Amino acid sequence: MxxxxxxxxxxxxxxxxxxxxxxxxxxxxxxxxxxxxxxxPFGIVMDEVLSPTLAMIKGKETILLGTYNYMGMTFDPDVVAAGKQALDDFGSGTTGSRVLNGTYQGHKECEEALKAFYGTEYAMVFSTGYQANLGLMSTIAGKEDYIILDADSHASIYDGCALGNAQIVRFRHNSVEDLDKRLGRLPATGGRLVVLEGVYSMLGDIAPLKEMVAVAKKHGAMIAVDEAHGMGFFGPNGRGVFEEAGVEADVDFVIGTFSKSVGTVGGFIVSNHPKFEVLRLVCRPYVFTASLPPSVVATAATSIRKLMHAGDKRAHLWKNSKRLHKGLRDLGFNIATPEAQSAIIAILLPDQAQTVAMWQALIEQGVYVNMARPPATPAGMFLLRCSLCADHSDTQVDQILERFKAAGRAVGAIG
Known part of the structure; x- marks a missing residue:
């Protein structure tokens, strides 16, 4: 051979x-x-990151339009200073699980910041947002119980279900009617947990939470909402889509991540359920994982406290999202949502060849976006995903539109 x-x-x-x-x-x-x-497209290296919106890639200054850094907190001076101080005071890591030697004062302060931000009694910090979903889904429901989830749920939700013993029921994406039907068919025995997401990260569409929560409550189900892509800029306090929908009192668990609007890494669950703290003893992705380094929880706590007073940033992010959505649509691109529903804008393209060509043309123009294809997307769906930042300037949005225009014409994606 x-x-x-x-x-x-x-x-x-x-x-x-x-x-x-x-x-x-x-x-x-x-x-x-x-x-x-x-x-x-899946092997880009950031040689130098200059700001939340700019990086050097292969020697070229590039506008970052695919980082989920929604609120631009990665270079906030207070956040960076807190991380440096914690590194000096507590060292580089804990070398242990939260239930052993891995809980420092900073971990408790981070949980206190989350409780203040969400107005809840309880908060649990995990080492990643993935593990937060993995932990809740695999722990809360047993083999006689049901987890009912949107068909487009994030991989971490599906993986948590696979790790546990509950019976899994899927309903059509964002279909209130199908959720009602599926819940209505379940037997009277066993508990049930409906899992929803405020913002679905692939297309940037939001869930009709008001109607879905009402249906779940009608059938006696508990409710978990993943606000990974809604935290920071939805609702009067930036808590997420569930706050904007006015269903805070009816949601049992909110899951989130520090790797989007908070600007670092980690995950969490917040709740008002009086028995919530028992999860610290029975949740395997919490018990058997080393805890976050002190510098990370210090940056997270500082960022979360600042997000409580980030009204101007939220307003500018929404302005950016609406401008870019309209601008791309006016250029002739096929956008996944009829209007800007979140900070994510997905541009649909007919096949992989044109999607790759468009991505390549954009990176050469100095704009980085995410490329997505099956199985990350439904069969036959190819797209470029843009995620805006509150720190994108008006000038940068103008530049993005000009570069999309040039790239789109070069590859035949627009006339």
Whole structure:
């Protein structure tokens, strides 16, 4: 066998039980893409980050339009100073789980900041937002219980369900009617948890939470809302879509992350349920994971406290989102939502070839966006996903539109 004989290699892999052989089609597809000369859309390296909205990529100053840094807190002077001070005072890490030696004063202060931000009695900080969903879904519902979730739920929600023993029921994306129907078919026995997201990250659409929460309550279900992409700029206090929908009193759990609007890393759950604290003893992704470094929880707590008074930033972010959505639509791009529903704007394209070409043209123009394709999107859906920041200036939004225009015309995406 020669090294350049892929068919023979695949046959030999299958014969020897190579566990990587199941990925051969994906490996070949990726290599064919790279052989065309385009950059790897999933392998971009930020050589230097200049601000929440600018970075150096391959020696070129590039506008960041795909980072989820919604409120621009990554370079906030108070946030950075808090992290530096904690690094000096407490060292680089805890080397332990929250239930052993891994809870420092900073972890408790971060949970206090969350309780103040959300107005709840309880808060639990996890090492990532992924683990927060993994922990709640796998722990709260047993084998006699039901988790009812939107078909477009985030991977962390699905993975949490897979880790647990509950029976899983999916309903059509954002369909109040289908949620009602699915709940109505469940037997009277067993508990039930309806899992919703304030903002769905792929298309940037929001859930009809007011109607969905009413349906869930009608059927006696508990409710969890993931506000990863809504925290910071929805609602009078920036708590999320559930606050804007006026259903705070009816939601049992709010799950979130520090890696979007808060500007660092970590995750959390907040709740008013009187038995909530028992989760610290039974939630495996909390108990068996090393806790966040002191510098990270210090930056998170400082950022969360500042987000409580970020009304001007919220207003500017919404202005940016509406301007970009209208501008792209006026240029002739196919936008996933009829109007700006969140800080995420998804541009739909007909196939992978044009999506990759458009992404490549944009990066050459100095604009970084996210490319998404199946299985991250529904079958046959290819898109470029933009996520705006409160720190994008009016001039930068103008530049983004001009560069989209040039890139779109160059690849035939617009006339």
């Amino acid at each position: 020669t090294p350049d004989d892929p068919d023979r290699q695949s046959a030999d892999d299958a014969a020897t039980g190579d566990l990587f052989s199941k990925f051969d089609a994906l490996i070949a597809e990726r290599q064919a893409l790279l052989d065309t000369g385009v950059r790897d």
